[in-house]
Amino acid sequence: MEEESNEFLCEVFLRLYRPGHCPFPGTVVRHMVYRGKQLRTILCGEHVGVFEGWETSPIQVYRERHELVPDDVILGVRIWPSPDITCFEESASNSETRTELNMWTAMHRAVKSHACWRYWLGHYAAYPVPVNRGPLQDSYGNWQRAKDHAEGMYRTYAREDHGQEYAELPEGFLHSIACKAAENLRSRKVSQGSVSHG
């Protein structure tokens, strides 16, 4: 149980595709003492910058000194994938054309690389030392390539199967990719190493 942080989700409230709390695992706690009371917020790698000026500690370090309840209840909902694009694997198996299958496969791969990048983003937020920089940059590059590929596959699918030129990947797809990546991170499906090439 070296990665306990998966039990603590980011507490930032967002209004993106739909409002709710960030679904990614927290990796740091930002905290301060206000009128003798300990104030704290759990944050993922992306949101480590909020509450500027507060102290920052990796979750494990914070827990050695203060109480932190796993899977604590939060006011308000979490952001979850849109129900209409719930499962890329299932969609892939129901594909009616080759281009559709390629498109769903590209989405599924994008989820993996997004999760890997988010893992390293969180790890670097908690432990910002030079040795963690390389994997973070590599994983970001992999995610960008997977995203480009997914966008290209979507364009091809829209053109060949629906006769639409220059279709852009809908926001809902990107949202679902991110939410699926968050689920993978929480269920520890993400390997910490690089995304497999090929």
Ligand SMILES: [Zn+2]
């Ligand atoms: Zn977050």
